[in-house]
Amino acid sequence: MRRVGLITDFGTRDPYVGAMKGVIASRTEAPIVDCTHEIAPFDVWEAAFYIRAMARWWPDGTIFTVVVDPGVGTPRRIVAVDSAGQIFLAPDNGVLTFVIGIAHSVENESLFLPDGSTTFHGRDRFAPVAAALANGLSIEQLGPRADDLVRLDYTAPAYDRRRVDGTIVAIDRFGNLITDIERSHIPFAAFALQAPSIARVSTTYSGEGPFLIIGSTGCVEISIAAASAATALKLKRGDRVTVVPA
Amino acid sequence: MRRVGLITDFGTRDPYVGAMKGVIASRTEAPIVDCTHEIAPFDVWEAAFYIRAMARWWPDGTIFTVVVDPGVGTPRRIVAVDSAGQIFLAPDNGVLTFVIGIAHSVENESLFLPDGSTTFHGRDRFAPVAAALANGLSIEQLGPRADDLVRLDYTAPAYDRRRVDGTIVAIDRFGNLITDIERSHIPFAAFALQAPSIARVSTTYSGEGPFLIIGSTGCVEISIAAASAATALKLKRGDRVTVVPA
Amino acid sequence: MRRVGLITDFGTRDPYVGAMKGVIASRTEAPIVDCTHEIAPFDVWEAAFYIRAMARWWPDGTIFTVVVDPGVGTPRRIVAVDSAGQIFLAPDNGVLTFVIGIAHSVENESLFLPDGSTTFHGRDRFAPVAAALANGLSIEQLGPRADDLVRLDYTAPAYDRRRVDGTIVAIDRFGNLITDIERSHIPFAAFALQAPSIARVSTTYSGEGPFLIIGSTGCVEISIAAASAATALKLKRGDRVTVVPA
Numbered sequence: 001m002r003r004v005g006l007i008t009d010f011g012t013r014d015p016y017v018g019a020m021k022g023v024i025a026s027r028t029e030a031p032i033v034d035c036t037h038e039i040a041p042f043d044v045w046e047a048a049f050y051i052r053a054m055a056r057w058w059p060d061g062t063i064f065t066v067v068v069d070p071g072v073g074t075p076r077r078i079v080a081v082d083s084a085g086q087i088f089l090a091p092d093n094g095v096l097t098f099v100i101g102i103a104h105s106v107e108n109e110s111l112f113l114p115d116g117s118t119t120f121h122g123r124d125r126f127a128p129v130a131a132a133l134a135n136g137l138s139i140e141q142l143g144p145r146a147d148d149l150v151r152l153d154y155t156a157p158a159y160d161r162r163r164v165d166g167t168i169v170a171i172d173r174f175g176n177l178i179t180d181i182e183r184s185h186i187p188f189a190a191f192a193l194q195a196p197s198i199a200r201v202s203t204t205y206s207g208e209g210p211f212l213i214i215g216s217t218g219c220v221e222i223s224i225a226a227a228s229a230a231t232a233l234k235l236k237r238g239d240r241v242t243v244v245p246a
Numbered sequence: 247m248r249r250v251g252l253i254t255d256f257g258t259r260d261p262y263v264g265a266m267k268g269v270i271a272s273r274t275e276a277p278i279v280d281c282t283h284e285i286a287p288f289d290v291w292e293a294a295f296y297i298r299a300m301a302r303w304w305p306d307g308t309i310f311t312v313v314v315d316p317g318v319g320t321p322r323r324i325v326a327v328d329s330a331g332q333i334f335l336a337p338d339n340g341v342l343t344f345v346i347g348i349a350h351s352v353e354n355e356s357l358f359l360p361d362g363s364t365t366f367h368g369r370d371r372f373a374p375v376a377a378a379l380a381n382g383l384s385i386e387q388l389g390p391r392a393d394d395l396v397r398l399d400y401t402a403p404a405y406d407r408r409r410v411d412g413t414i415v416a417i418d419r420f421g422n423l424i425t426d427i428e429r430s431h432i433p434f435a436a437f438a439l440q441a442p443s444i445a446r447v448s449t450t451y452s453g454e455g456p457f458l459i460i461g462s463t464g465c466v467e468i469s470i471a472a473a474s475a476a477t478a479l480k481l482k483r484g485d486r487v488t489v490v491p492a
Numbered sequence: 493m494r495r496v497g498l499i500t501d502f503g504t505r506d507p508y509v510g511a512m513k514g515v516i517a518s519r520t521e522a523p524i525v526d527c528t529h530e531i532a533p534f535d536v537w538e539a540a541f542y543i544r545a546m547a548r549w550w551p552d553g554t555i556f557t558v559v560v561d562p563g564v565g566t567p568r569r570i571v572a573v574d575s576a577g578q579i580f581l582a583p584d585n586g587v588l589t590f591v592i593g594i595a596h597s598v599e600n601e602s603l604f605l606p607d608g609s610t611t612f613h614g615r616d617r618f619a620p621v622a623a624a625l626a627n628g629l630s631i632e633q634l635g636p637r638a639d640d641l642v643r644l645d646y647t648a649p650a651y652d653r654r655r656v657d658g659t660i661v662a663i664d665r666f667g668n669l670i671t672d673i674e675r676s677h678i679p680f681a682a683f684a685l686q687a688p689s690i691a692r693v694s695t696t697y698s699g700e701g702p703f704l705i706i707g708s709t710g711c712v713e714i715s716i717a718a719a720s721a722a723t724a725l726k727l728k729r730g731d732r733v734t735v736v737p738a
Contacts, residue, residue, distance in 0.1 A: 013285070021304075035509075036509070041420055042472055050510070054510040057514030059517060170506075174534075214610070216511075260662075272550065288718055316697065363706070366708030369549065
């Protein structure tokens, strides 16, 4: 079964998501699923890491429609990427940095709404193309192959024998600080955070003070039980952190 | 295919939306779609403009169920309006100001939940009536024709040969100030905003300082790239604005 | 028709809800319904009262999947309760205090995702079990009968001939203060609130000043028309209130 999953920074207070869903529902019976509409406005980074953590849990045939698009109306491309049977439809602005697959540039204007706006491609371009894909259109029919997709300015962690340097890539609603340091890649058995110095490693969100925990993505997280580690430790997304042997 | 689209000011933290969905799901297999639950509490104006921008993108057979209802329990009517095959079920409080169609007053109490409350018609009246409509009930069976629906206290723009006076009717989450001045109705080719004075007209959300842009509804919007024009310009909904030849 | 209803404290900004939906959609065609993701983080009490007000409106065959789980990864049980044909899947932490039925402990690890995390049972345990239940698995197959479920530290109201002592159990987005005092149990015809002293009883959200109203759950609420009673009266959840004859 094909389905359309929506990932936007629109919120739901404004009529944008409702209009997109209407265009899709007008053109396909495929289910429309809200993944999120709460990506921070214009935050391509947040959307890219959202997709990295979320998309792999979905079945083949899901058409992820990603509208986090500060460059709407500029010559930025719209691309569709087939990643092992999942399709990602998105502006080419880095939001698909962690999606590996075959990309096509969406240029087949016959699929767009006629007389569309320059400001709301979510409704006028993404929605009808997503519906067409849900109805079975192949991505080859969208336009030519696209190479050199835009990528985030992001440095992957460096795993050294005596230290691992990584980055806080997300902060969740609980205030957990999520790094990109994968536990399975750390080349030493016991580890601690260097600065701020945190030695306790827990498997549950419990106990006193800050601790490290392997989160749901398999990466090191910095956490405080029932409180926001981000607030307490004054750390923010993008901050560099170092893990050392304990 | 019929479907029920929900438009409320309930938020989703409280059990109100969940209860409404349960009543609908108990009575029909028609899909239930969240349009929005984030209309500001009691804000009939916001809901009316939300509907104006959103509903036209949906197919026939959609039953929009609008519960923004500060007068719940008072003698205000509930009405159902058939607008070219879309049905709008709403309190008669102005929220359907921009919906044109044949209206019936919802008075057939056999459709309501028995022993319903005076405080939550969303669950006790709107939900079961929406489900009945989704199952094929015609609006004639809801009650008698209704005329003179309540309308918003709203003045449409005046398009003069040398100036157009309009209103900021909405502010979206990005801080864009959305007026009701339709580009296609402005009787001069080049235009500017009079006060605050804004001469730049853009087709994309880019460049320095405030600019005018034709937004997704075809109306003039005041915007700042990647920032809130509402905050920067200290303008608010309801403020009058004037467009003049450039 | 079976369906999965989601009740979480995850919000939708983070990838948690999207990942859960993906796991469910990978394993069942049953519809997935968002009840709420806006329970306050870790707030078991709020979730318990949410469920009390919301669940009874749903049909049999609904699988409510409740992930408000501050103790994730600790030895707290996961339980499934069959309550007259509705199934509640939840951590055993008090969130099902008001659900009466036959409980089983979820211990059949073959249903869980392999190599699951200790931090995100919503995705790794709740979601695949919910999908299995939606596909027809019986709760007997989840694990042994479970007794002595954890209950909230909550005192039900005392209905005396001359006074009723109760508790403010919820505050909704409109600022209504919702007590647990059921109108139908009050043993006197006319009633008033003792402190703060409120004598006016209304059937609609209208008029000047604070008033009492029988809300959608049949309980006494304290309200102010188009304003927040919680803010104006400086009352909070857990505060005790007394109703006396008027």
